[in-house]
Amino acid sequence: MEINFLALFVAALSTLIVGFIWYNPKVFGTIWMKESGLTEEKLKGANMPVIFLMAVFFAFLIAMIIQFLTIHQWGAFSMTGGNVATAKPSYTAFMADYGTAFRTFKHGAFHGFLTGLFLAFPMIATNALFERKSWKYTFINSGYWIICFMIMGGIICAWQ
Structure with a gap:
């Protein structure tokens, strides 16, 4: 078996697209900022190119593992x-x-969902408990990763 690096890269990029939608102020962005304790002023001081580059790099690492799970x-x-x-x-x-066998988007999305529910959600919830974050914060961030894992799993599994 060979690793499909292009599929992993596309899956990693998909997390940015989901994030642009998920954390948009008209979706969950405003609630997330409030629950995270962030303000627009705090967000303006960030080096966004570096943040996006590192986010894609970390998503690529996640994609590496998701291929073995899907x-x-x-x-x-x-x-x-x-x-x-x-x-x-x-x-x-x-x-x-x-x-x-089982190399479909649907099958990959199913395993991505299970990975998000049983791996990402407990990790985020544990951190949120110790950070004294709200359940809204937990569900917004966990929901994001569950959706991302589903899309990543679907892309990786279906792309042969």
């Missing part, structure tokens, strides 16, 4: 120790039978 064939590949040449015949038989 594409089942990576599990079979990992059982070979990463070396198909030394794999047992069962690997070749498995890939012949299931090589492109």
Whole structure:
């Protein structure tokens, strides 16, 4: 199996598009700013090009992991120790039978949803508890990542 870096990059970029919509003042932006304790003045002092570049870089790292959670064939590949040449015949038989099975946007989005719900949400909620943030803050940020993971998972899983 080969890593599809273009799919990972496009999936990473999708988080910016979702963010532009999700954190727009007409959607959740105003509530998020209030719950985060941010003001427009505080936001103006930021180096936005660096923030966006780092956001895409971090989303790319997330995409690297999401590919292994959404594409089942990576599990079979990992059982070979990463070396198909030394794999047992069962690997070749498995890939012949299931090589492109479940490689759809819908399937990737489903696994992205599960990853967001059972990984991103608990992490964000735990931090929010210790930071004394509200449940609104928790649900806005968790919702963003759940949606992002769904779209990222769908892109990565479907792009063959």
